[in-house]
Amino acid sequence: MSGADAEAGSYVEAGEFRRDTNYITTRITADGRDGYPVETGRYRLVAARACPWANRTLIVRRLLGLEPVLSLGLCGPTHDKLSWTFDLDPGGVDPVLGIHRLRDAYLARFPDYPRGITVPALVEVRTGQVVTNDYAQMTLDFATEWTAHHRPGAPQLYPQPLRAEIDEINREVFRDINNGVYRCGFAGSQDAYDAAYARLFAALDRISERLRDRRYLVGDTITEADVRLFTTLVRFDAVYHGHFKCNRGKLTEMPVLWAYARDLFQTPGFGDTIDFGQIKEHYYMVHRDINPTGIVPAGPDLSNWLTPHHREQLGGRPFGEGTPPPPPRPAEQVPALS
Known part of the structure; x- marks a missing residue:
């Protein structure tokens, strides 16, 4: 490890x-x-x-x-x-x-x-x-x-009235999803892997059901809870599905979570921080105990992250009373998807 x-x-x-x-x-x-x-x-x-x-x-x-x-x-x-x-x-x-x-x-x-x-x-x-x-x-x-x-128009990511609910969701997401993919990937026995796998996908199913008729995890705006879930979902097909053996299905095969993840990815401040090349290089080259050859896979196709998600039909206001952030500084831009 x-x-x-x-x-x-x-x-x-x-x-x-x-x-x-x-x-x-x-x-x-x-x-x-x-x-x-x-x-x-x-x-x-x-x-x-x-x-x-x-x-x-x-x-x-x-x-x-x-x-x-x-x-x-x-x-x-x-x-x-x-x-x-x-x-x-x-x-x-x-x-x-x-x-x-x-x-x-x-x-x-x-x-x-x-x-x-x-x-x-x-x-x-x-x-x-x-x-x-x-x-x-x-x-x-x-x-x-x-x-x-904070910039003028900054969103309320941890609003006082919603903190208890955000904290509860964050605990579940960390335990069963953020850390759940690692429990699958670094399991040292078949029994431990099987238990971690079942726990991960049960949690993804619960979160999917929660998001079926609501655009965001808590309230009608983006909060800390969405940030924490997104960073695992955006890595799922590129890394966790294969590298960590989280392979019941790809994110692209989970309709609600896939649409939710694309909605966030296309929101300023989310997708413009993601460098899929660095993500794949890190996991596949550093974790030599899991991937001894260090070979970085060529896929998956990433252009589908920019396809319509239709989540806006659920309502919600991404930034609440605020506004989107301006484009990233030139020195902080990530490669565009092709």
Whole structure:
């Protein structure tokens, strides 16, 4: 199992994949109660387009318009046993942090850091030290603690009246879908795989039924819950169906979820963060225990992500009273689908 991936520090027990969910829980807040107040230019978001957990932060940063206040460092899609690396930058060095490996930022704060080096991470630019890698809390804080820096028209991704329902959906989606595909892919026994497979598709069936007559998971606008589900669905056919043996059916064969995923993909802030080439390169080349040859499959055909979804017939207002984000900055654009 990859030692530096999002599953870093996780393990297999009695054949079952167990994710290490102990993260650096320091928070960047409006009042700075943990010693790290929200400030323009003070922090750098380090992410990787390949990683579903990091992809959440890229989407939320776009939707809320945090680009002017929170710079972005992107690691390449592959890494070595020590750390994610800045292979996409000239000389393999992040131009702001001046480091080749994300590991350097972790060790700058915790010299004996014992866990996996994961993305996303927020790094304090001045000290070069990691502040947090708690990806689940990170996007919630973007929505609630960084409000002074939201763009005009930013959506309410974690509205107070809906938080309990969003939290409940998020728990199920994480347990059975986001992490469920990994439990299939890294199962160490047939029994563990069979159980994970059944649990994953039972959850997908439940979510599909929920979305049959509603455009979004909670309320009538996009929320944090949709962001979290989308990053797994968008990788399903390209990676999880084959690579992780989640092969009861492809996403394209699940009518409700396929239409829902295309609806989000075609919404500004979602599909324009997705780089399918990096996604496939990461999973198929890094997980050599699953794919020893490192061969990256040529398919699937991706042009169907741009076909009509007709979900607008269900109503709903993608951004509520807000507006879509502007196009990505030129330096942050992803390859267009052909």
